[in-house]
Amino acid sequence: YSGKVQFVLTKRFADIADQSNSEAFESDNDSKSTENQPYTRAIFANVTAVGPIEDTSWTAGIGAGKYHPKYLTAVQIRRNSRLSIVNSVFMGYPGGVELSQNNTVRAAGEDSIVVRYNDFYGIKDNKFFYLGKGTDETDKVTLEWLLQEKFDNKFKNQAGSLNAYCGLERPYVSVYKDFNPAMRADASYANTAKWDVKTASVDLNDDFFEKTSYRGAFGTERWDLPWAEYDPVNAIYEPSSIQEEPVFRTLLSVSPNPANETAIVSYSLDNACEVTIKLFDITGNLVATFVQNEMQAAGTHNLTINVNKIVAGNYYLQLKSGEITNTISLPIAR
Numbered sequence: 662y663s664g665k666v667q668f669v670l671t672k673r674f675a676d677i678a679d680q681s682n683s684e685a686f687e688s689d690n691d692s693k694s695t696e697n698q699p700y701t702r703a704i705f706a707n708v709t710a711v712g713p714i715e716d717t718s719w720t721a722g723i724g725a726g727k728y729h730p731k732y733l734t735a736v737q738i739r740r741n742s743r744l745s746i747v748n749s750v751f752m753g754y755p756g757g758v759e760l761s762q763n764n765t766v767r768a769a770g771e772d773s774i775v776v777r778y779n780d781f782y783g784i785k786d787n788k789f790f791y792l793g794k795g796t797d798e799t800d801k802v803t804l805e806w807l808l809q810e811k812f813d814n815k816f817k818n819q820a821g822s823l824n825a826y827c828g829l830e831r832p833y834v835s836v837y838k839d840f841n842p843a844m845r846a847d848a849s850y851a852n853t854a855k856w857d858v859k860t861a862s863v864d865l866n867d868d869f870f871e872k873t874s875y876r877g878a879f880g881t882e883r884w885d886l887p888w889a890e891y892d893p894v895n896a897i898y899e900p901s902s903i904q905e906e907p908v909f910r911t912l913l914s915v916s917p918n919p920a921n922e923t924a925i926v927s928y929s930l931d932n933a934c935e936v937t938i939k940l941f942d943i944t945g946n947l948v949a950t951f952v953q954n955e956m957q958a959a960g961t962h963n964l965t966i967n968v969n970k971i972v973a974g975n976y977y978l979q980l981k982s983g984e985i986t987n988t989i990s991l992p993i994a995r
Contacts, residue, residue: 663702665869670842670878670885672832673753675713676723678731685710685751690741694762701742704775704863706870707854708746709842709878710735712753715822715833717783721755734759735781738774739793741765745775745863748854750877752782752827757816758807761793770801772860777812780850780876782827789816813855829877837892843879850876915978919992922969926951926978929961934983938964940991941977948976968993 671685685708690701712735713728721730734756738744741764751757758776760766768774781789790807798804807814819826824833828848830841844851852874856865873880890896914927926938938952951966971993978991 663699665704665706665867667706667870668878668884669705669708669749670711671708672711672840672842672891673713673732675715675719675728678713678729681731682733682737683713683729683731684734684737685712685754686736686738686744686746688738688742688744690743692740694740694764696741696764700773701744702773702862703743704745704747704865705749706747706865707873707876707878708749708751709829710749710751710754711829711832711842712751712783714753714755714783714785715824716820717785717818718820728755735784736776737761737793738769739765741768743768743773743862747775747778747858747865748856748873748876749779750782750828750850751779751784752823752829752832754783755785755788756791757781757784757789759791759793760802760806761796763797766792766796766799766802769806770799773862775858775860775863776807777814777858778853778855778876780815780817780828780853782817783823784816784818787816787818789814813853815850815853838895840891841883842885843883844875844877844881846881848875851880915989915991918990919994920966920968921994923965923967924991926964926966926980927961928964928980928982928987930957930959930982932983933958936962937979937981938966939979939981940966940968940971941979943975943977 688701691697713732719726719728721728732755735751735754736758739761741762760769822833828845828850830843830845831839832842834840854873854876856872858865916925935954936952936957937954939947940949942948973993973995976991976993978989980987
């Protein structure tokens with residue numbers, strides 16, 4: 662994945678973990694840590710990651726005052742991934758940030774990996790940064806790498822519940838519906854976000870990013886309500902009134918499939934709407950447009966498409982009808 666993501670919330674429960682080690686982020690390039698390109702190159706901004714540990718006195722295990730032993734670290738960047746995280750808040754993990762494999766470390770030393778302007782709370786035993794097994798320090802990436810003053814990462818541990826000092830309203834609750842990840846007005850990171858990073862790989866001045874003053878996913882106001890439900894097991898769901906008749910549009914079939922010279926595309930529309938039909942190759946490149954924004958009546962439609970000039974291979978036929986998109990595989994054989 663190569664792209665940008667902003668405003669992210671993740672919440673883990675103390676007694677539920679994956680079969681392998683559990684993190685907020687686990688990012689690879691490929692399984693062999695090769696130099697194969699394209700690299701995984703994602704930039705995450707304004708993440709709030711609430712881990713499983715409410716109090717750093719908790720120990721690994723199952724039960725009160727414990728966290729599942731499969732939890733590892735908040736951020737694991739490994740296998741030559743070039744993941745970057747900025748202006749975010751992490752809390753309640755056994756570790757902070759891990760870099761694994763030597764080419765990952767080299768990428769960090771070249772600023773192809775940027776971990777800056779983040780706050781870390783309640784990280785067990787002050788294990789804020791470390792290198793994975795078989796990974797070596799360099800002159801640019803030592804065990805003090807994350808703590809460099811110019812990176813402006815902040816670290817805080819103290820006794821007791823993180824609710825008291827992490828700067829969020831109610832990240833740790835016994836009643837799930839009371840969960841509140843909004844930032845308190847007095848949070849130390851309310852006005853500490855920075856957007857001045859510009860390296861060969863990471864440019865925070867990109868117009869994609871909303872330049873918040875705060876770190877983390879939320880300011881003092883919440884964007885997750887009312888649509889986010891944090892206690893779905895006990896929530897009461899009631900039917901709502903239907904403002905509009907539902908619209909269902911289905912791509913029924915393409916025949917023959919695989920196609921050779923021509924094929925018939927059959928589909929139905931419950932309502933009149935604009936229709937677009939396109940053919941894409943397996944890498945997502947547009948190969949042909951058969952219908953473009955054509956107003957069609959409700960009912961069943963049959964369209965004959967000519968594919969005799971298209972190179973044999975695997976393709977995907979896409980039907981867009983109004984706001985609905987349907988896709989079907991369409992191999993072309995000669």
